[in-house]
Amino acid sequence: MKFPLPQIVKSLFPELIWKMPAGGNALYFTFDDGPCPQVTPWVLDELDKYDAKATFFCIGKNAELYPELVELIKTRGHSVGNHTYSHTKGWAKRTGEYVEDIELANSFLNSTLFRPPYGRITKHQIKRLSARYHIIMWDIISRDYSSVVSPRKCIREVMPHVREGSVIVFHDSLKASRNLFYALPRILESVHKQGYKCRAIDL
Structure with a gap:
């Protein structure tokens, strides 16, 4: 599936938050799967250079x-x-589990x-x-995790779609x-x- 996601996918799950309200030139960078000692502190330092705030979706076992x-x-x-906690796919689990x-x-x-x-729920x-x-x-995914996506391609997965x-x-x-x-x-x-401000999601 290419990103950003087709509108039809979003329309099937309107109760999910795919994008934040426009205003104030705000963007919402998010980071999944940490925290990771070799990566997370570096990310925080990079964000600080631009007074950028973000949201970190942490795996529970890593947080522990x-x-x-x-x-x-x-x-x-x-x-x-x-x-x-265990980075599990919702499709593979009973709801209670x-x-x-x-x-x-x-x-x-x-x-x-x-x-x-994986967005699977x-x-x-x-x-x-x-x-x-x-x-x-989300409405944009960098695909930074993919071994077949080059670092330059990772940028192209993001920048043309930013709003x-x-x-x-x-x-x-x-x-x-x-x-x-x-x-x-x-x-x-x-x-x-470009004048964007990176904000943390605070709901």
Whole structure:
């Protein structure tokens, strides 16, 4: 599937948040799958260069391993979201099991923001989770995690699609680091020059 997502996909799941309201030249950078000691502190330093704020959707087991990184994310002015404890696909789990995994993650994260790994979640799971969480999807994904996407291509996956209110996905993980280390500084510089302000999701 190419990104940004076709409007028909978004229309099937209107209860999910695909984009933030336009206004104030705001963009919403998000980082999935951390925290990671080799990557997350570098991301925070890059964001600081532009006074950019972001949202980090953390895997619970990583948050359990590296609570000091979760705290560092918060103290640097960013928001934290839940990305399940074990990075599990909603389609592969019964709703009860899936919710339990998310609640376990939240014992380390204490967030009302949730993003399903791979974007795979069922209608019934959405209904259960929406009572407690804002489910944040995206309208742009960098594909930084892909071994067949070059660092330059990673930039091209993002920049032509940027609009006010865009929710952009990156990954603060070792798997994504080759592309992230190249693309993120250049994308941050580009959006800064265009007058955009990077904000954390705060709902």
